[in-house]
Structure formats: structure tokens, C-alpha cells
Amino acid sequence: MNKQALHFLYLLLLLPTGNSFARQMKPVVQQLSLKAVILLARENSTAALQAATLKENKYWQYKNFRSNYLPQLNLDGRLPDFTRDNVPVTQPDGTVQFRPVANDNSQLNLGISQQIGATGGQVFLNSNLLKFTDFDRKETRYSGNPLVLGFSQPLFAFNALSWDKKIEPLRYEESKKKYLEDLEEISRNATSMFFELLIAQINHEIAQKNKENNDMLYRIGEAKSSMGKLSRDELLQLKLAALNADKALAQSNLYVESAMLRLNYFIGDKENTAIELLLPDELAVFDIDIKTAIREARNNKYQTVEFRRTLLEARKEVARAQGENGLNANLFATFGLSNRATDIPGIYRDPVDQQSLRIGFQIPIVDWGRSAARIKTAEANKKLTEYSVALQETNFDQEIYTQVRQFSMIREQMQGNILADQTAQERYGIAKQRYLLGDLSITDLNIALQEKDQAKRDYVLALKNFWDAYFNIRILTLYDFEKGMKIGNDHLN
Structure with missing residues (x-):
């Protein structure tokens, strides 16, 4: 090829194309890094809002549980309790006559009670006042108990309060750890969507450059063909490559739009703002010790607490079956003061003693083995739970080992x-x-082009795999190996 032809080809190479001009007119878009996308997802995504709401729900459930062990102050009554009616009255001769009555039976009770978690019983302190008014006879009488101290205690019964005191704190601790894990899962999902869009944008960039290159090569091919330096077959190959590049560019546009829509909705941007992602070239550098990973996972993961809670719940059901074996007894005792008077102050002057003691019981004579069957069923379920938890713990450790090895390999x-x-x-x-x-040859050039594109895709895909594995480790251990500390609510690299 002579110097004039080479000079002409390089001039063609430098000519701007319509696509390059379009890129110059491209509107300004928001650039986001991987960390920025993760922060937006943890703050604005529906998944983050759901996780926060669930955490709040568990908090109030725990507060409700705690209130069962605190004194309860109650005020109740009937003010007024008026009745106007005709009531039957039996006469001395056995006949019945209906007499009109109009009265009010008002009552007011004030009491404080305290559950006893260790025994399942209850102590209480009450005071009540009753007022009776007969409107027909214009009489008013008062009766009441200025002070009543009482005690109620089930005997040989299942104590739900004692078991709840062991289980509910674990359930609350489990919910707090689960919230941290939910945030890390949101980070991992945001990372996956980030790279999904990034790969789509890189494929679009590759398709754009390939189109420009193929258009340029086709123009050069036409110039060579006009000078007799290129065969018809090679020119048709260049034309076909240019047409395929157009199709690939159109398809890549669709992929970018779809991936951007998904990411925008996940991070809470309902307006679908155009974004351009920045390639995260800097990788987290740290070593992971298998023993440390397993230790931290056992200390931090909500599943560890869940295993303990599940075992306690199985033991609770055995205790329930043993406590509800048919033998039912209850001790109830009160000591207080009582009085009656024609006015309210009179109730509190010189009251008399009032005592009560009651032991109720129920003993089954024949239940055809029902109680024994319930106990055996609960014990069998407890063994099954123990085996299941042991298997899950083994699988849990194996999963951590596999993920650590995979992260190191990636x-x-x-x-x-x-x-x-x-x-x-x-x-x-x-x-x-x-x-x-x-x-x-054009064939060797196309091979080099395909290898270039595939190498770029492999690199970005390897980045995606690295960050997926990175967050998998964080989810499994709830531990930041870069900083050597447990992951907290507001902790994010």
C-alpha cells in the first residue's frame, strides 16, 4: 500500500461519527460508587424499611413481655349501675307478687398485683367500695373492704412465667442480630444489582466502541476495495460485522434500561434517575482465619441464639406436658378489713377482720393414658429438635468454611x-x-476483538463475585475482618 493510501485511511480513522457526536451531547447523569449505592439501599429501600419495622415490632413485644413481671395498678368499677324494674317477691303464703324497685348498685375497685415469676403465683392488694341506693325508700348504704391482701398460687402446675423469662430475652436478642443480618443482606442485594447494571453499562460501552470500530473498518474497507486492495468477501465480512454491531448496541441499550430501573427502585428512587456507576477498582484487603470466622459467627449470628431458643422451647413443651397431667390444684388466701356504714368515712372507721382460705383441686381418676402420651410426644419432639439443631450447627460451620475458602480463591x-x-x-x-x-486478516482481528470484550466482561464478573463473597462473609459472621470488630447498626465500610 502506498503512502497516499495510508494517509487517506488514517484521515478516515480520525473522522467523527454520528454516535461520537451523540455521546458529546449526552445529558449529565449522577455518578454513584458501590458504597453510595449500598448506603442508599440501607436507608431508602423497601427491604430496609421492612427490617426496621420488624425490629421495632420485636422491641415492643419484648417490652410487653417485661411488663408482665412489673406491678400492675388497676382501677375498675360500675358508675352508675341503675335499675328500675318489677321484681317477683315471694309472700308468706307462697304466692308471688311483683314489686317495683328503683336502685343503684355502684362499685369501685382499686388494686395492685404482682406476678411471681419463680413460682407462677400472684400477690395482690385491693381496696373496694360499694354503694347501694334505694330511690323508693330514699336510703343509701355503703359497704367495702378498705384493705385486702391476697395470694394465689397454682400447685404442681406448669409455670409459663418462669419459662418465658428464659425464652423471651433470647427472642429479643435474636431479633437484634437478625436486623443486622438483614442490613448486610440488603448490602449484598444492592451489590448484585450494582454489578448487574455495571455489566450492562460496560457491555453497552463495548457495543458502542465496537460499532464505531466496525463502522470505521467498513469505511476503510470500502476505500481499500475501491483501490483493489480488498476482496469482495472481506468487504462483506466487514459490512456484516457493522450490522451485527448495530444490533448488539440496540440490545445493550435495553439491558441498561432494565437494570437501571431495578436498581433505582431498590435504592428508593421512584423517578428512575439516570445514573452512571463507577468501577470499584479498590478491593478490600484482609485475611480471614477459619477459626476466628467460626468463633465470631457463633457469637454474633442470630441462628446461634435461635438454636438456644428452640431447644428451650422444646424443653418448655415437655414441662408443659408434665405440668398439665390432669392433677390441678390452686391455693388462694386473703386477709383484709371489711366494714359497712351509712356514709363513706364510716367504712374506714373501726373495720373488722376478713379472712379467706381456699384450696381447689382436680384429680383425674382414669384418662386412658392421655397424659402419658402427651409427655412422651413432647419428649420425642425435644429429641428431634436436639438432633435438628446439632445438624444445623454442623452445616453452619461447614458453610462458613466453604465461604471463607471461596473468598480466598476469588x-x-x-x-x-x-x-x-x-x-x-x-x-x-x-x-x-x-x-x-x-x-x-479480518478473521484474526475479530478474534482479538472477541477476546478483548470477553476479558473485560470476565474482569467485571470477577469483581462481582469478589464483592458477593465479601458480603457473604459479613452476613455469615457479622464481623468486619478489615477493622477486626463486630458489625454494629451503623457500621459500613
């Missing part, structure tokens, strides 16, 4: 992917120059 492979991407980019540049100089 991190080791990253350097190779980076080098492969750089090599493929450089090789394609050389191949393109050789083709322009007529020193390389």
Missing part, C-alpha cells in the same frame, strides 16, 4: 483477571494497527 484469581484484561486490550490495539497496515 481474591487470588482477581489479579489474574486484571492482567488478562490489560493484555487483551493491548493485544487488540496491536491487532487493529496490523490490520490497518494490511498485516492481519
Whole structure:
């Protein structure tokens, strides 16, 4: 090829295309890093709002449980309790006559009670006042108990209060750890969507450059063909490559729009603002010790608390079956003061003693083995739960080991992917120059192009795998190995 032809080809190479002009007119878009996307997702996503609401719900459930062990002050009554009616009255001769009555039976009770968690009983202190008014006879009388101290205690019964005191704090602790894990899962999901869009944008960028290159090569091919330097078959190959590049660019546009819509909705941007993602070149550098990972996972993961709670609940059901074996007894005792008077102050002058003692019981004579069957069923379920928890703990440790090994392997492979991407980019540049100089076939140029594109995709995919594995480790252990500390509510790299 003579110097004039080469000069003409390079002039064609420098000519701007319609697509490059369109890029210059591209509207300004918001640039987001991986960390920015994760922060937006943890603050604005529906998943984050659900996790926060669930955490709040569990908090109030725990507060409700705690209130069962605190004194309860209650005021109740009937003010007024008026009745006007005709009531039957039996006469001395056995006949019945209906007499009109109009009266009021008002009552007011004030009491404080305290549950006894250790025994399942209750102590209480009450005071009540009753007022009776007969409107027909215009009489008013008062009766009441200025002070009543009482005690109620089930005997040989299942004590739900004692078991709840062991289980409910674990349930609350479990919910707090679950919330932290939910946030890390949101981070992982945001990372996956980030790379889904990033890969789509990189594929679009590759398709855009490939279209420009193929359009340029086709124009150069036409110039070579007009000078008799290129066969008809090679020119048709260049034309077909340009047409395929157009199709690939249109398809990549669709992928970008879909991925951007999903990411925007996940991070709470309902307006679907155009965004451009920044490639996270800097990788987290830290070593993970298997023993440390397993130890921290057992200390921090909500499943560890869940295992303990599940075992306690199984033991609780055994205790329930044993306590509800048919034998039912209850001790009830009160001591107080009582009085009656024609006015309210009279109730509190010189009251008399009032005592009561009651032991109620129920003993089954024949239940045809029902109680024994319930106990055996509860014990069998307890054994099944123990075996299930033991298996889950083993699988839990194995999963941590696998994830740590996988993370280490992915991190080791990253350097190779980076080098492969750089090599493929450089090789394609050389191949393109050789083709322009007529020193390389169109087939070899296309091979170099495909290798360049695939190396770039492999590199970005390796980045995605790295960050997925990174957050998998955080989810499994709730531990930040970079900073050597447990993950807290507001902690994020």
C-alpha cells in the first residue's frame, strides 16, 4: 500500500461519527460508587424499611413481655349501675307478687398485683367500695373492704412465667442480630444489582466502541476495495460485522434500561434517575482465619441464639406436658378489713377482720393414658429438635468454611483477571494497527476483538463475585475482618 493510501485511511480513522457526536451531547447523569449505592439501599429501600419495622415490632413485644413481671395498678368499677324494674317477691303464703324497685348498685375497685415469676403465683392488694341506693325508700348504704391482701398460687402446675423469662430475652436478642443480618443482606442485594447494571453499562460501552470500530473498518474497507486492495468477501465480512454491531448496541441499550430501573427502585428512587456507576477498582484487603470466622459467627449470628431458643422451647413443651397431667390444684388466701356504714368515712372507721382460705383441686381418676402420651410426644419432639439443631450447627460451620475458602480463591484469581484484561486490550490495539497496515486478516482481528470484550466482561464478573463473597462473609459472621470488630447498626465500610 502506498503512502497516499495510508494517509487517506488514517484521515478516515480520525473522522467523527454520528454516535461520537451523540455521546458529546449526552445529558449529565449522577455518578454513584458501590458504597453510595449500598448506603442508599440501607436507608431508602423497601427491604430496609421492612427490617426496621420488624425490629421495632420485636422491641415492643419484648417490652410487653417485661411488663408482665412489673406491678400492675388497676382501677375498675360500675358508675352508675341503675335499675328500675318489677321484681317477683315471694309472700308468706307462697304466692308471688311483683314489686317495683328503683336502685343503684355502684362499685369501685382499686388494686395492685404482682406476678411471681419463680413460682407462677400472684400477690395482690385491693381496696373496694360499694354503694347501694334505694330511690323508693330514699336510703343509701355503703359497704367495702378498705384493705385486702391476697395470694394465689397454682400447685404442681406448669409455670409459663418462669419459662418465658428464659425464652423471651433470647427472642429479643435474636431479633437484634437478625436486623443486622438483614442490613448486610440488603448490602449484598444492592451489590448484585450494582454489578448487574455495571455489566450492562460496560457491555453497552463495548457495543458502542465496537460499532464505531466496525463502522470505521467498513469505511476503510470500502476505500481499500475501491483501490483493489480488498476482496469482495472481506468487504462483506466487514459490512456484516457493522450490522451485527448495530444490533448488539440496540440490545445493550435495553439491558441498561432494565437494570437501571431495578436498581433505582431498590435504592428508593421512584423517578428512575439516570445514573452512571463507577468501577470499584479498590478491593478490600484482609485475611480471614477459619477459626476466628467460626468463633465470631457463633457469637454474633442470630441462628446461634435461635438454636438456644428452640431447644428451650422444646424443653418448655415437655414441662408443659408434665405440668398439665390432669392433677390441678390452686391455693388462694386473703386477709383484709371489711366494714359497712351509712356514709363513706364510716367504712374506714373501726373495720373488722376478713379472712379467706381456699384450696381447689382436680384429680383425674382414669384418662386412658392421655397424659402419658402427651409427655412422651413432647419428649420425642425435644429429641428431634436436639438432633435438628446439632445438624444445623454442623452445616453452619461447614458453610462458613466453604465461604471463607471461596473468598480466598476469588481474591487470588482477581489479579489474574486484571492482567488478562490489560493484555487483551493491548493485544487488540496491536491487532487493529496490523490490520490497518494490511498485516492481519479480518478473521484474526475479530478474534482479538472477541477476546478483548470477553476479558473485560470476565474482569467485571470477577469483581462481582469478589464483592458477593465479601458480603457473604459479613452476613455469615457479622464481623468486619478489615477493622477486626463486630458489625454494629451503623457500621459500613
